[in-house]
Amino acid sequence: MNRYIELWIESLPQLLEAMVKVTLPLTLIAFVLSLLIGILATVMRTRSNVNPLNWISRFYVWVFRGTPLLVQLFLIFYGLPRLGITLDTWTAAIITLSLNTGAYVAETFRASVASIPRGQFEAARTLNFTKMQTLTKVVIPQAVRIALPPLGNDLIDLVKGTALVSTISLVDLFQSGRQVAARTYEPLAMYLEVAFLYLIIVTILSWGQRYLEKRSSRYVRSANA
Template structure:
């Protein structure tokens, strides 16, 4: 256990070295895959909600608006609890991992929908007209002309959303998913060295997010060069 003596902290280095790999392993096996899977499904939901928000059908627009409002207006922790602890009351049992994927995906869908919608709206209306002029329908114009241009606008904020999602996966520990933070909690339960182990977990989260930030920067730089070369 770490000790605080006369203003100094004595670190239990053997415990730090012994616990680092199990915590990191929880991040590699559960945290990152959980974030990636949830983000992919979340983008699918977000795309659907964004298109509904842009629909000319009032009922469809309101369905999307209500969904987005509920997701953005309630805490992710509550959403996790409803899915994992609440659904069994309706006879729907889900495993911790599936429950976490569903909750995180729905959460991403609610937030990313507005990002995608704004990105689509940022494309000049003349691009739609150009697609219709050459004989494309709504779906073809959207898929071949609008979405590629909207993607360049949406990638930076969506990348930030993914980095935030990596940190939000720590909430999955509340439903016993053995991700990074859950591993730290399990080791803490026997060592009682809260400061050391939680700081170690924070360090690993920071390393993950730092690496993702570097990747994000390179993707944005490549997109900037691509846009500049096509202007």
């Protein structure tokens, strides 16, 4: 056991460096882009009168929700060069994670908007709200509150999904742990430490998710009081 503790302490700086320089920035960038992609796909599917845009959105969500993230990563990093498109590891990882998570975010936003009673849209029209006013004062506040729990889950899944970028030689938290395990011949100790660090990240995100849910619920309770 003492050997494990010494190894954990010795390897912690390297793992934290990989986490701070790769895993966390990759998660943040991909999630922000996935939100933008999800909003665009939702608008194309629910607010567009142009059928091709609706079909493109549906097809995109169908493909990226229906195929494994690892397969998508390999197609983009290893497959696209066959078409003359070569991407570095960072770019391939960001594109793949953003497109994959964006498909789930799009479904989250679509379901959130669909759950708003149609009567509220009609009430907004009777109050002579413009489309922008209806969107900002009626749709978005309610949709965001409804979407918070699943969006938090999407972010947590994204954090765990970043471990797959090690398969294209990007030295993230998991890949860094693999390197130490290969050098020390202690895979059990290293993967336990890596798992613990992922658990810390996910736990912090879960606390933040619950805090935001309570804040939004308190707003709803005070508005109905």
